[in-house]
Amino acid sequence: MAHGAPHQPRRGEDGHGEPGAPEGEPRTLVSGTLAAAGDLREGWVEVEEDGGRIAACRFGDPPRAADLEHPGVVAPGLVDLQVNGAAGHDVTGGPDALDAIDRALLQHGVTSYLAALASPNAELAARVMPELERRAADPGSPLAGVHIEGPFISREYAGAHPPERIAPVPAEVPDWMRSPAVSVVTIAPELDGAARLIAELDRLGVTVSLGHSGATAWQTRAAVDAGARMVTHLFNAMAPIHHREVHLPGAALTDERLLVTVLADNVHLSAPALELVRRAAGDRVALVSDSTPGAGAPAGRYTMAGVEIERLEDGSVRTLDGRLAGGGLLLDAHVRGWASLTSATLGDAIRAATEVPASLIGRSARLDAGAPADLVLLDARSIEVVRVMRRGRWV
Template identity: 30%
Template sequence: MTDRQHIVDSVTATLNSRPEAFAIAHANKIDARGVVTNFWIIADANGTIAATGTSDTEFEHACVAYGIANEHIIDAQGLIATPGYIDIHSHGAWEQSFDNGLEGINTARAGHAMHGTTRQVLSLITNPLDTLCDNLRYVYKAMQSRPDILGAHLEGPFLALSRKGAHDPQCLRDPEPAIVDQLLEAAHGCLRQITIAPELEYGMQAIRTYAKAGVAPAVGHCDADYETARQAFDCGATIMTHMFNAMNGLHHRKPGPIPAALEDSRVTIELICDGFHVQDQILRLAFNLAPHRIALVTDAMAATDCPDGSYKLGALDVNVVNGHARLVSNNAIAGSTLTLEAAVQHVIHLGFSPIDAIEAATLTPARALGFDVPNPITQNPLGLLAPGYAADILLLQQTDWKVAHTWCAGRKIQ
């Protein structure tokens, strides 16, 4: 058995197990609410944060009150405690895609979990409709036994041909009502998000239908102008898929969809913060123009956390050179090899506060899909280190922001 297969098996088994009560002391907490030193956390046997504080005396009393044995108390020794990272747009890792059934889901999830992503929406690439329906069913099945999977994101098939990026043009479709219903039925309620080019025929109607069904429509892979994008947001779209990528860009006489998203406080903006998909100067601009609305995403594909070489994105051949993935057929960018751990590091490197960087990887993506409040999927809200929230906790190194320890819903992954 390879080392990675051992990790996959261990992570999968851990996430299928029951949580245990534990405590963390002497951490430096950073979340969207700010920085707190000498921070402690009590997590109960339901995978919920039961209590937090800063007083050593209160910590001792809380450990007694919640029955935390000494062997279940972790001394963080000044490590940084943050909420677990939440990726609402990624396709795979460790040579596997989320389109590859339960084996692919287990493997790719383990790869991202090793970098602090405790919850993930599994993005599915454009495929024939029957394949998309099968892949949705696999996501639904995986969700029944493990808490780290929030649901599915369909990035296709309702994309503009001219902005298809690395999606198979043979499988692109207009969002006809029958197809919209077919995908909803196959998902059994696991569909969280769907990217739609709103200018397509039936585009606005599909946005309304998905929004009414509790799915977050996202504007992306589109040639929409400013007014069309505004109409899409008024119809119920609440996310912009990886802003700047696979859409018409900013122009002083043709503003396009980007300003429509930036000026609308209802819209969460996905950003791939690797300095390659979007240059650093534009990343800074986006953070400054839309504070508290930037959700870091990876758009990661199967080559994530793997050596350069040949890989697959759906049925398409991809070549990875210097960590950058491109289609063999036309050299188009084919997703990324990014992790949220690296994205957070990059945002801090750009000069933004760690609070802003952590918020963009935790509370903002949680809020985008309604997971910042109690909900039927996770039960407890996500995105903060506070009583009543899920015990999704990271301990990071102080010097380089690397993930040292990870808990998901009270289950220790690493």
């Protein structure tokens, strides 16, 4: 798995990428305003319909008449590192539920995602991991891997996680957590044995994220020294910044080794808090939805990880006793939120939902020759998703 700073593609003066498909293969050429490495400039992208890869991409005029002239933004497919569910379904619900989640995410421009499991135990893992592993190994599936969020987290900052499944750090990585489908594991760094487990997971190629935690700044830095590279929904479900102890949030904002994820929905974080994150972390920010079965679904009650939750009319999702329980919006809404609630440009917001998260799981989400032909066409004014291509085919 890729760790560290997000990859910055090298670009020439007139654009980026070289033709990558043999002549004669069917191709689709799309022109519009390209979102590339934080820039927004007029250009074109040509994709292989059969190979599912980008053949060429340039700024400037296309070499032939475009098959589709899009009047808005042409962006890479969105990448969500934390999806608990969507459209009324939980990621633990089996093949039919996952099919419905895939369809809902694709409609909102998400072409790759990690299925998030909230503090799973061995029994839950045995039930759901075989199907998740099968899909993660299939290039045709948007499910790219699994985010294990817990069970090695703080009980005080557990949020909506089932308390009966929260566990102490084991002596070694559990067998079920060694699955090749596991891309990210969230752990509280202050727990006994956390540094040892972080180092072992890092050696296995798993991205370790810090969250659901009351850690001090010192404990956070020790975890980063051990191999942690990410923070799960910064500020939410963690001890807050205090001027004498900045805890995990303060350490994350000032340690350039850490990528931080946030929900830009004006529910989990206020606009001033989001702006603080933008100014402090800059290009280390990855947008996530932390979406629940209530995302992309009507207001009402749903079940997630065995916990009953409710999507309210205001779009928030809460436990029945009023605690926040994940996101009620899908990732495209967080792109719009990051661009409207902070001083970030739209190009920056798109990058925070494509290149940055993809870099952490060893994926490519860029408009570059050879990259997967995953495209999202956005309306120029509303930034709503107009059309989606995955692996060279419109969906």
